[in-house]
Amino acid sequence: MNESTQTVPAELRSWSTHWPQYQPVDVTPAELQPAALATAVPGWAEAAATPADVHDWDERRRCALVPFELDARGWPLHPRGRTGSTGRNLGRWGENSAADPIVVAGNGRSRVVLLITRGDIGVEAIPGGMVDPGETAPQALVRELREETGVDLAGHHPIILGRDIVDDWRQTDHAWVSSTSALFQLPVEVTAVAADDAVGAGWWPFGSLNQLDIAIGAAGRTLYAAHRPLLQRAVDYLNQLK
Structure with a gap:
């Protein structure tokens, strides 16, 4: 890619x-x-x-x-x-609106983040997707997460981290992806099962982006480059809470 x-x-x-x-x-x-x-x-x-x-x-x-x-x-x-x-x-x-839920469990160096393996390009990524017509970004965040991992956080209130252009591999001069990224914080991991567009789902070490890179690389996997800025923003936000 x-x-x-x-x-x-x-x-x-x-x-x-x-x-x-x-x-x-x-x-x-x-x-x-x-x-x-x-x-x-x-x-x-x-x-x-x-x-x-x-x-x-x-x-x-x-x-x-x-x-x-x-x-x-x-x-x-x-x-x-x-x-x-x-x-x-x-x-x-023009703009294709997406929603990217960043689900984190635990604290500090013991933090973990929920990622999927994308079926289209075979990399580890945030379990997000496109906002449906008539749907709000918060609704899409919950729906995409549930569809791709089976995790239902409808009762949770995410923290909106940003609204940005995503360097999606399908973008062109006249069509691109802009995403609402949001943080869901959980005390502990919950069971995640891949479905829909995902062919895998699991928790990864997330004390830092570097720690995540090392863990994904050690597993012979690759982190989706377009999601790196979104994940780094989540790390920065969480570190400010210390």
Whole structure:
């Protein structure tokens, strides 16, 4: 899995930087190509073949977790600039809102964090996912956690840690993921069983991000790079509570 921004030099990522030679790669999968959408629309995706077919950009921009602009054509532009990819490999054009519940048990060096093994890319990650239409981020946090691990924290009140762009492997210049990350604190571990998009679920040492890296590496696994900033923010918050 390659991070798409690696194909774009840092000094050329900004949309305000003139780069007439820029030729992003179209990563739209077969099921989201215009001809396919005209026949059948996947349940997880909108029917718009291009951003020009979307007619509620004012509302989408108003509700966005991270502000974004439109180009001269009226197409959404990734808030962090060029990605090296174009087209759409996500459910919606523009921002795709996600929820990432960070579940931690215990304290200090004995802390552990609940992660899943993602079925799509085979790495250890926060058990999150996309916010459904009509759903709030807090509702999505609880639902995604329950669907992917069997852990039901509906009675808990999470601490919202941030609302950020996630460097998702599917992002393009015109479609990206913004996530609400939240911390759930438990006194002890609870049973977690992988389901839905997860092929594994378990608790990992979480006294620090470095401790987590070492444990995951020792198990021959890899931590999802896009979730590292979210997990580090959780560590920083927990350390302030000492």
